[in-house]
Amino acid sequence: MKKVIWWAVLASLQGLDALEIVIDRGNDNPIPIAVVPFASSNSTGDISGIISFDLTRSGQFSPIDEENMLSYPSQPEDVYFRDWRILGMEYLLIGRHLSRVDGGITVTYRLFDVTAEREVKSGEITASRDRMRDIAHRIADEVYEEITGIRGAFSTRILYVLVENIGTSYARYKLEMADSDGERPRTLFETSEPLLSPSWSPDGQRIAYVSFETGRPSIVIQELKSNVRQRLPSYPGLNGAPAFSPDGRELAMVLSRDGNPEIYTMEIATPARRPRRVTRHLSAIDTEPGWTPDGKSLIFTSDRGGRPQIYRVDLRTSLTERLTYQGDYNARARLLPDGRHLVYVHRREGIYHIAWQDLETDEDPRVLTETSLDESPSLAPNGTMLIYATQDQGRGILAVVSIDGQVKYKLPSSAGDVREPSWSPYLDTLSAARGL
Amino acid sequence: MRQVRRYNVALSVAVALILVGCASQQEPEPAAQPAAPVDVEPVQTQPVQAEPESTDFDSRSRPLMPSGRVLATRFYFELDQARLSARDLRLLEMHANILTRNRDRRLVIEGHCDERGTREYNLALGERRANAVSSFLTSAGVRRSQIEMVSYGEERPDDPGHDESAWSKNRRAVVIYR
Numbered sequence: 001m002k003k004v005i006w007w008a009v010l011a012s013l014q015g016l017d018a019l020e021i022v023i024d025r026g027n028d029n030p031i032p033i034a035v036v037p038f039a040s041s042n043s044t045g046d047i048s049g050i051i052s053f054d055l056t057r058s059g060q061f062s063p064i065d066e067e068n069m070l071s072y073p074s075q076p077e078d079v080y081f082r083d084w085r086i087l088g089m090e091y092l093l094i095g096r097h098l099s100r101v102d103g104g105i106t107v108t109y110r111l112f113d114v115t116a117e118r119e120v121k122s123g124e125i126t127a128s129r130d131r132m133r134d135i136a137h138r139i140a141d142e143v144y145e146e147i148t149g150i151r152g153a154f155s156t157r158i159l160y161v162l163v164e165n166i167g168t169s170y171a172r173y174k175l176e177m178a179d180s181d182g183e184r185p186r187t188l189f190e191t192s193e194p195l196l197s198p199s200w201s202p203d204g205q206r207i208a209y210v211s212f213e214t215g216r217p218s219i220v221i222q223e224l225k226s227n228v229r230q231r232l233p234s235y236p237g238l239n240g241a242p243a244f245s246p247d248g249r250e251l252a253m254v255l256s257r258d259g260n261p262e263i264y265t266m267e268i269a270t271p272a273r274r275p276r277r278v279t280r281h282l283s284a285i286d287t288e289p290g291w292t293p294d295g296k297s298l299i300f301t302s303d304r305g306g307r308p309q310i311y312r313v314d315l316r317t318s319l320t321e322r323l324t325y326q327g328d329y330n331a332r333a334r335l336l337p338d339g340r341h342l343v344y345v346h347r348r349e350g351i352y353h354i355a356w357q358d359l360e361t362d363e364d365p366r367v368l369t370e371t372s373l374d375e376s377p378s379l380a381p382n383g384t385m386l387i388y389a390t391q392d393q394g395r396g397i398l399a400v401v402s403i404d405g406q407v408k409y410k411l412p413s414s415a416g417d418v419r420e421p422s423w424s425p426y427l428d429t430l431s432a433a434r435g436l
Numbered sequence: 437m438r439q440v441r442r443y444n445v446a447l448s449v450a451v452a453l454i455l456v457g458c459a460s461q462q463e464p465e466p467a468a469q470p471a472a473p474v475d476v477e478p479v480q481t482q483p484v485q486a487e488p489e490s491t492d493f494d495s496r497s498r499p500l501m502p503s504g505r506v507l508a509t510r511f512y513f514e515l516d517q518a519r520l521s522a523r524d525l526r527l528l529e530m531h532a533n534i535l536t537r538n539r540d541r542r543l544v545i546e547g548h549c550d551e552r553g554t555r556e557y558n559l560a561l562g563e564r565r566a567n568a569v570s571s572f573l574t575s576a577g578v579r580r581s582q583i584e585m586v587s588y589g590e591e592r593p594d595d596p597g598h599d600e601s602a603w604s605k606n607r608r609a610v611v612i613y614r
Contacts, residue, residue, distance in 0.1 A: 376555070
């Protein structure tokens with residue numbers, strides 16, 4: 001088994017709050033690629049370094065070190081395929097960026113298939129200079145999709161909760177948003193009371209989360225562009241686990257206003273916001289709703305059978321079926337974009353792992369993570385990786401694992417305990433109008 | 437709507453009766469003991485007095501047992517469970533007596549969990565623990581209007597450690613007089 005060890009202390013460049021990526025394990029047969037340092041009219045940043053690191057942490061590529069390259073072409077005339085064949089490369093990426101008089105930059109790139117000796121993809125991206133990282137992630141997405149056939153998810157963001165001074169009376173809870181590589185973290189909301197369950201709207205423009213800022217739990221919807229926060233009407237008891245429907249018009253949630261936790265949905269587009277009850281089980285806990293990709297059903301956790309297990313309910317017919325049978329604790333499930341595969345928290349011999357299950361076969365769940373106290377799995381929009389919360393030496397950290405279990409990396413934070421990660425949908429990060 | 441409410445009251449009484457039923461069986465004692473010094477005393481057999489008693493609280497507003505010792509306000513649970521031990525039910529009966537004598541006093545019941553398991557499920561489990569305390573108190577004569585509940589799930593541990601000793605202290609319901 002090939003072990004790829006990477007230490008990228010990029011955190012020092014961005015300030016101490018950034019998450020630092022530590023890659024534990026990569027794919028067994030990663031694709032060799034050369035990402036040549038991009039030529040530049042001045043030194044505005046390390047675009048090729050960011051692309052190279054994106055491809056590396058996908059686990060599916062093994063970019064060659066810069067110092068082992070025999071030449072550093074930046075335009076097609078300077079490419080000699082022999083140089084790259086000798087090094088065993090399958091792909092070659094070159095590029096250049098030009099500063100513009102209006103303060104922006106234009107980056108061009110060309111991707112070559114070394115074996116076929118031909119250009120397979122090229123592109124040109126113009127944006128303001130502070131969008132450097134976004135440009136690099138966009139190019140990584142395009143390269144990844146060209147070679148693997150799967151849409152790239154590097155131009156995405158993650159939400160998470162950072163807790164400082166945990167276990168003291170002056171604990172601070174911060175809702176953070178960072179690039180998918182942990183860079184450029186920014187605080188969206190901060191309070192001395194618990195925050196949890198952040199999740200994204202499908203268009204990536206709003207988020208929902210649970211805040212105890214009033215001393216009671218309430219669900220908050222926050223616009224990312226304006227930072228306008230709206231607290232939903234709060235009911236006695238639990239107000240939790242918000243999840244946007246795939247069309248963004250409804251929010252699934254858990255309320256216990258009728259005496260025990262039940263799943264509800266609520267239209268959020270209409271002014272008269274009344275929750276509609278979905279589950280009816282008087283003595284059970286029903287919680288942690290998640291939508292099926294078609295928006296017609298919800299999956300949720302329930303202990304109606306005595307122990308927490310995953311169920312699916314059809315919103316139209318209310319027909320409910322149990323999805324998990326192995327083990328006595330299965331919770332917080334999420335479906336892959338294909339609607340067929342499920343990831344959830346699975347307890348085995350007292351240890352909490354993230355497990356993966358194919359709903360169309362009767363196979364046992366496959367444990368993806370070897371750590372303990374693993375929770376909150378959240379899938380990348382292309383369904384290839386998931387981010388989750390775990391513990392490392394008594395400290396809450398985030399970690400990423402590929403759905404095939406082969407690729408693993410950690411995102412520890414130097415600033416405190418991190419938890420409750422939520423991976424964004426695909427985002428148009430280069431559109432300045434979005435204000436992201 | 438009114439019917440639903442009546443049904444819930446009936447249900448909570450039923451739950452409380454089940455809890456009382458459980459109390460007659462021998463329950464395993466929780467591993468952790470409350471930090472405050474407490475005595476377990478037999479349940480009062482005299483009828484509940486209508487007049488408020490000045491001896492129900494000490495100078496720091498802490499609830500007192502008939503013996504004058506401070507009454508425990510933390511109740512501990514087994515993993516994944518929301519069942520009160522026989523000992524806790526005896527202590528809660530004393531709280532119920534104080535609250536029925538002092539109708540102006542309100543109680544906040546907090547439900548908590550250890551860090552294991554998922555956060556939202558733990559919020560629900562913490563609420564179930566607070567409910568177990570509340571159901572018993574209302575079945576013993578405390579008015580619903582005297583009780584408020586809030587579940588913090590695993591968000592507010594008493595002990596921030598990551599072992600069984602910490603976990604057993606964190607699986608708790610806490611009653612706070614207002």
